[in-house]
Amino acid sequence: MTRQVVQVCEAAGRFIEYWGFKAIHGRVWTLLALRAQPLSQTEIAQTLGVSRSLISGAVAELMEYGLVRPVDGHRTAPYEAVMNFWPTIADVLRSREWMLLEGARLALEGAIEEAEYATSQGEAVPYDVERMRLLLGLTEVGQSLLRILMSMRVARGGERFTSWLKSASGLVARLRRLV
């Protein structure tokens, strides 16, 4: 039984690794989420087959993210997973992807401005301003999409994972008709 669960944890870790987290975060969170009872760090380490020091860091980071909490105030209390992870995903998307898109957008605006100025001065510009505008449009579409995803945090979902999943599922179904 535990073997299958650990495999799920590893699959979740591999998946989440592509989303800016570390694999160990996914493994630990998934184990806590699937385990009926809260676990101590020592138990987590034994189950996943890694060292306690690795778990210590991972749990501390997951608690910062708000994805894991000790079951009561005690320092040595066992830990449980916070199921409502959308706020965290939204935060990560905002802080990472948004800044990346914003950086690209600003750079593009600077380049377009410069190119237009140079052209107005009669200089030959060896770059394609039309394409810069296309890429600029792309960043703006990306930012709109990101804004929508981030707003789901407030608009839908509330606190319960179950209801969030349900509304996300409905949204995807409507999206399919849209495309």
Add this chain to the structure above:
Amino acid sequence: MTRQVVQVCEAAGRFIEYWGFKAIHGRVWTLLALRAQPLSQTEIAQTLGVSRSLISGAVAELMEYGLVRPVDGHRTAPYEAVMNFWPTIADVLRSREWMLLEGARLALEGAIEEAEYATSQGEAVPYDVERMRLLLGLTEVGQSLLRILMSMRVARGGERFTSWLKSASGLVARLRRLV
């Protein structure tokens, strides 16, 4: 002028790094896309300020992806960017994300089956099957969403970047109303 463009290239590289490509791919593609004339590898390397060997590998990989092509059949021909990159993005999403989701889904199904069998044998199962089903639902929503994104390759866009961008923009606008 070139300075601004290189900054755009670097921003694009940083962005695309989060999507499973290497930063250098984004830098090279962006430079070729923004430059009005095709460039030789040597020129690319000089403009971006990196070694020719790095560019050689990057260009070869971008050509495999179908994102860059030599401007004619000549081996030493200068290279130009292929603007229609959605097919490649769709391929990468399929081959990477789909497999990750599929791996998680299979592991979850195995764990659920095992847990149900153990329960039917009267064994105590220390894991929460209900949550396994929730995560399973999550992978299925993810796969549906991915299927939609991948289908955009065929359903919309066609060959031209411009028209693809336009339809993507309209889609996002409708999506906002939906959420």
Add this chain to the structure above:
DNA sequence: GTCAGTGTTCACAAGTTGTTGAACAATGAT
């Protein structure tokens, strides 16, 4: 206080990734 158990810290090993420089091979112009 002592002790077993729990969490934290840190220097380090192993592995991965991005990049380079130098040597090499292919091309096209003369």
Add this chain to the structure above:
DNA sequence: ATCATTGTTCAACAACTTGTGAACACTGAC
């Protein structure tokens, strides 16, 4: 055929990431 130019390959390096083990600090029970 020669030569300058262009692209390719590969060993090596530096930077970074992941995970470990040992030493340490904290807690609560006895």
